[in-house]
Amino acid sequence: EIVLTQSPATLSLSPGETATLSCRASQSVSSYLAWYQQKPGQAPRLLIYDTSNRATGIPARFSGSGSGTDFTLTISSLEPEDFAVYYCQQRSNWPPLTFGGGTKVEIK
Amino acid sequence: EVQVVESGGDLVQPGGSLRLSCAASGITFSTYAIHWVRQAPGKGLEWVSVGTSGSTYYADSVKGRFTISRDNSKNTLYLQMNSLRAEDTAVYYCAKDLYAWGSGYFDYWGQGTLVTVSS
Numbered sequence: 001e002i003v004l005t006q007s008p009a010t011l012s013l014s015p016g017e018t019a020t021l022s023c024r025a026s027q028s029v030s031s032y033l034a035w036y037q038q039k040p041g042q043a044p045r046l047l048i049y050d051t052s053n054r055a056t057g058i059p060a061r062f063s064g065s066g067s068g069t070d071f072t073l074t075i076s077s078l079e080p081e082d083f084a085v086y087y088c089q090q091r092s093n094w095p096p097l098t099f100g101g102g103t104k105v106e107i108k
Numbered sequence: 109e110v111q112v113v114e115s116g117g118d119l120v121q122p123g124g125s126l127r128l129s130c131a132a133s134g135i136t137f138s139t140y141a142i143h144w145v146r147q148a149p150g151k152g153l154e155w156v157s158v159g160t161s162g163s164t165y166y167a168d169s170v171k172g173r174f175t176i177s178r179d180n181s182k183n184t185l186y187l188q189m190n191s192l193r194a195e196d197t198a199v200y201y202c203a204k205d206l207y208a209w210g211s212g213y214f215d216y217w218g219q220g221t222l223v224t225v226s227s
Binding site for chain 2: 034043056087094097098
């Protein structure tokens with residue numbers, strides 16, 4: 001099973017700043033990594049898949065990069081609605097599909 | 109418009125059984141892989157199972173206890189959960205796969221249904 005480790009656990013930023021979230025895999029997942037956003041009481045929402053492809057309707061301020069074992073989600077110029085928990089997820093070697101533990105982006 | 113709606117969550121005693129339903133609309137249901145993902149209270153996301161047009165797969169934590177089935181005539185996926193344990197307590201989400209062939213990514217999610225296992 002591929003383990004995904006996200007860092008930091010919490011990121012405290014102000015609106016307008018740039019958020020950089022990290023996801024590290026226990027073995028290579030090639031480019032088969034996605035990012036999801038989850039707000040309290042809501043289901044997760046797909047943001048990015050295959051490392052850097054934005055899902056339908058996702059704003060351009062969300063971007064993904066990386067390959068192999070190290071991946072980054074960048075949120076440029078944080079909007080108030082971007083404060084949420086973000087999860088990475090791999091589909092390289094499944095089942096099982098696995099998620100990271102999440103990074104909470106909170107308002108500073 | 110694609111919609112995914114779960115139902116069937118409830119309070120059940122340890123060792124008991126429950127069946128969850130997932131109704132999907134706006135897609136050719138029979139061709140898509142549909143997943144179950146759960147989230148324990150205050151915790152992260154855990155993939156549980158997937159039903160494709162021809163196969164089913166399970167997480168080790170539920171293998172042998174949970175069974176996926178689908179009724180394509182009703183556009184509905186089911187998750188039969190037996191021998192429930194306290195650690196199965198979670199919100200269970202049904203999620204449509206991004207691609208019909210089963211990419212392993214989830215692009216449409218239901219609102220979730222709460223399963224509580226407690227005496």
